[in-house]
Amino acid sequence: xxxxxxxxxxxxxxxxxxxxxxxxxxxxxxxxxxxxxxxxxxxxxxxxxxxxxxxxxxxxxxxxxxxxxxxxxxxxxxxxxxxxxxxxxxxxxxxxxxxxxxxxxxxxxxxxxxxxxxxxxxxxxxxxxxxxxxxx
Amino acid sequence: xxxxxxxxxxxxxxxxxxxxxxxxxxxxxxxxxxxxxxxxxxxxxxxxxxxxxxxxxxxxxxxxxxxxxxxxxxxxxxxxxxxxxxxxxxxxxxxx
Numbered sequence: 001x002x003x004x005x006x007x008x009x010x011x012x013x014x015x016x017x018x019x020x021x022x023x024x025x026x027x028x029x030x031x032x033x034x035x036x037x038x039x040x041x042x043x044x045x046x047x048x049x050x051x052x053x054x055x056x057x058x059x060x061x062x063x064x065x066x067x068x069x070x071x072x073x074x075x076x077x078x079x080x081x082x083x084x085x086x087x088x089x090x091x092x093x094x095x096x097x098x099x100x101x102x103x104x105x106x107x108x109x110x111x112x113x114x115x116x117x118x119x120x121x122x123x124x125x126x127x128x129x130x131x132x133x134x135x136x
Numbered sequence: 137x138x139x140x141x142x143x144x145x146x147x148x149x150x151x152x153x154x155x156x157x158x159x160x161x162x163x164x165x166x167x168x169x170x171x172x173x174x175x176x177x178x179x180x181x182x183x184x185x186x187x188x189x190x191x192x193x194x195x196x197x198x199x200x201x202x203x204x205x206x207x208x209x210x211x212x213x214x215x216x217x218x219x220x221x222x223x224x225x226x227x228x229x230x231x232x
Contacts, residue, residue: 003142011148014193018152021189025159028166028182034174037166041182049189052152056192056204059145065201072192072208076185079215083181086222091174093229113229 006058013055020048033099034091042084046076138199149196156193160186177221184214 027040050073057069093113098105110119163186167179191207 007142007144010196011144014145014148014152014196017189018155018193021186022155022159024182025162025186028179029162034172034178037175038178041178045182045185049185049192052189052192053207056195056201059196060201062201065204068201068204068208069192072188072204072211075208075211075215076188079211080185083215083218083222086219087174087177087181087225090222090225090229091172093226094172094174096172096174 006061010055010059013051013058017048017051017055020044020051024048032101034096035088035098038084038088038091042080046080049076138197141197141199145196149193152193153190156186156190174225177218177225180221181214181218184210184217188214 021044024040024044027044028037031037031040053069053073057066060066092107095113107118111117112119160183163179163182167176167183170176170179188207188210191203191210195201195203
């Protein structure tokens with residue numbers, strides 16, 4: 001009885017994880033520009049692989065395997081945002097174009113791409129419609 | 137193949153493999169098509185995470201958790217390669 005419960009829990013976790021991984025694959029094809037594709041690729045895939053590793057840890061009732069799974073989950077959840085941030089930063093520096101429906105680009109006109117410095121004088125060279133949408 | 141593996145786990149593993157293979161195909165399409173270089177880097181990173189998930193799910197079929205070590209090393213190298221490629225992109229921008 002309790003083994004049946006364990007097996008079905010493992011199966012359901014595995015299926016949900018695979019579904020999230022499939023969603024990330026759909027997102028990387030269907031989304032319109034680089035930044036939204038980065039959003040789809042990072043979050044959905046790390047959550048899906050985390051669920052699959054959780055299913056593995058539940059399947060083997062073994063402390064060492066569970067420790068390894070938790071280690072991999074922690075590592076993926078720590079490194080995926082760091083890698084995505086570095087990629088997005090490099091892409092912004094390379095002036096990868098955004099989708100034309102993008103509403104907010106807070107760095108537009110505020111960031112010096114040659115010297116890598118950020119200026120905070122709002123309103124001078126920033127486009128008021130795109131940079132500050134909530135202030136009149 | 138583990139003879140003691142239960143029916144729902146084996147079936148769920150095969151269905152999960154089907155989903156992950158579909159995601160692989162989407163990712164390869166983006167890798168070939170991708171209009172810019174960062175798109176291709178994201179696709180490569182994603183392929184590494186999919187391979188990690190396949191390694192983890194394959195331990196359920198064999199009943200031997202040794203593939204988790206492969207997954208651990210794959211997570212390490214995937215992060216290193218992503219960081220290296222991102223730094224390369226930024227360095228290239230700074231030179232030009």
